[in-house]
Amino acid sequence: MDFTINAEQRAVMDLARNLALKHSPTPVVSWSDAGKFAWDFVRELAEHGLTGIDLPESVGGQGQTLLDSVLVIEAIGAVAPHLADAIHITNFGAVRQIAAFAETETLAGVLREILAGTALPSIAMTEPEVGSAVSHLRTAARIERDRVVVNGQKIFNTNGPVATHYVVWARFGPAPQEVGAVVVPADAPGFSRGADERFISGEPHCALHFDEVELPADYVLLRTDGIRRMISIFNIERIGNAARSLALGELALALAQEHMTQRITGGKPLSAHQGLRWKIADMRTRLDAARLLIYRAALDLDGNGAPRASNVAIAKLTANEAGFAAADASLQIFGGSGYSSGSAIDYIWRRTRGWQIAGGSLEVLRNRIADEMFKGRVPALWG
Template sequence: MDFSISSDQRAMVGTVRELAQGEFRHSAHKWLDGTFPWENMRKLAEIGVMGMAVPEEYGGLGLSVLDTALVLEEIAKVDYVTAMALMGETGVQVRVISTYAPKEIKDHILPRVVSGECMLAVCMTEPDAGTDVKEYKTNTVIKGDRIVLNGTKTLISRAPEAEMFVVFTRVNGQPGREGIGCVLLGRDTPGFAVTGTFHTMGGENLHEIQFRDCELPLENLVIREDGFKKLLTAFNTQRCLNPSISLGLAEGAFDEAVAYVKQRKVLGKLIGDHQGVRWKLADMLKDIEAGRGLLYRACATANPFPDPFFAAVAKVFNNEMSIRVTSEALQLHGGVGFTDEYLVSRLYRGARYGSIGGGASETLRDLIGRTIVKNDATDGIMSLETY
């Protein structure tokens, strides 16, 4: 396997790193109160990053899932909130529109995503249904050439800032997973309202949204048939981008820890000169490199969406690895690591999100286990052909 990064990818990451380390690092504390990082998003639009997931015919770069993961990883090293905001513009909602929406909708929305004018939000979780999609109560009724949407979604990112919402919904009340479709809705639609705000430990805000008799043209029902299958297929991209943020958080925390133990003395001796501390650093680096390999391999399977098995493996490992590494990095900082003034504190809080969002670790472990048992590999080799 070739895990090398191309010269074009290195150049792209270098440009993003310069922006992240030079500017985002010093402003990241500003977003702890839930303020949306508009200024950072505009700067990312200026260098083309907002168009990574948008096809070239709509003014985007049409880059791979791996390219997107590399950029998110770099930003997450210093700024969790901005990385999460960017994931929303390069993840499932953009890819659902570019893959399934009618051309007229693509022409209207995608060029404005590239320029940073149009923020998107994906609406999946409901008060009584998260991972359990078959329990969705939000419903869309088809009435001739119109559709009417009713329901409630919760824990939604960017709701006050987004212009368009990609809403997964039941269609015509059809029960179970087979009844799931997807509707595209603008925030100016009568009956749409943001009805609640929840501040997270990572700094960003999440929101509750209600749809009350929201009437839309039929073409806004962008997924009607095989909606659940298409939802999961598109969502496998999120299961690579989410862990790319986890990987970046771990790397950023590791870098902070290494710098700190090289200059902080205890009992007249640098912390980094203690064998126990060096062993901690060795384990942290080992975990990071293992996570990187799993993630890049999963990204490489995308055509156009990643393989669900490898995406699940990468996500579970990197989410949990990030919690371990950021926790150890904070521990090595001692008391100062527990303060908001130190970057490692913010990275630690952000790391806790990964294993919850985009498919909980427990759910994905079950997916992995079912796949292993179903395929019954006897040679012990986990190959793409086997899984």
């Protein structure tokens, strides 16, 4: 397997990095900035062909590879961590589900708006009493002639307060294979948002309420077999998550290295202290290992062009832990200034902690890896 980054890929990474630095010249992310979606930045990404990077040209994408998308989100996240949200949303999240299963002109139009940077989708999956256990969803959808009606509630939707469309995972019937999805516009009658809330990283979220939301049936994304079909696409979301963790870890490492060369204690720089040098060595080793596993997951695709679930689980687990370990070690190296609110490390630490929950917790990933190892020998705990 060839992990070499070619000249064209490096040029695209440089383009993405420079665009990010233009919009955010410092890695410090204020509480205010963390709660805003960078509409100007996402539209500029669209103008430079950095949305839908590995989606087929037939649906409005750029026709590149999944690794190309990973390289771009990594490049942006390592210099302007909050701006990587724009790449994530237009290359890894709900957009993938819409692109994979949209069969109507209505949904094709929604996809075009997302890739143009004029619409913002969010995955509406988690529920108050169910969590993210999609096989137990209570949100229901029913077909009435040429309409679909949705009832239920969702929580923990990143960008929920400002999203323009929601990919709502819903149950069309009692059987497990009757879980599907409906794309609900934010202006749909019967839809409402709860109070604005924040994750500890500053990202906005809110509860979503669907009270007899009635839409043309053209907004139905999937009616049957949604769990199996959507989870395969969700693995791409997990690769994006892993790449974000890697990028944040790289930024934390770079900041720690710079600080260690400049900070003088006892007449010598911190970089001369063996104990701190070991922390840097551990960070470098873990991040390099995570990068190779992410690239493997992005390159080793199955016969349907999707990443293999076991590779993705291993990559995300390793990257989530490596990114947070780098952030935590960097905070320790910075001491009081690292523990101060408003520092670059403050945001990196908070955000890497969140990636260990979002998109599949570390515990879920370990179950998935073990299931693969014991396949055919014991019952699976995670599909």
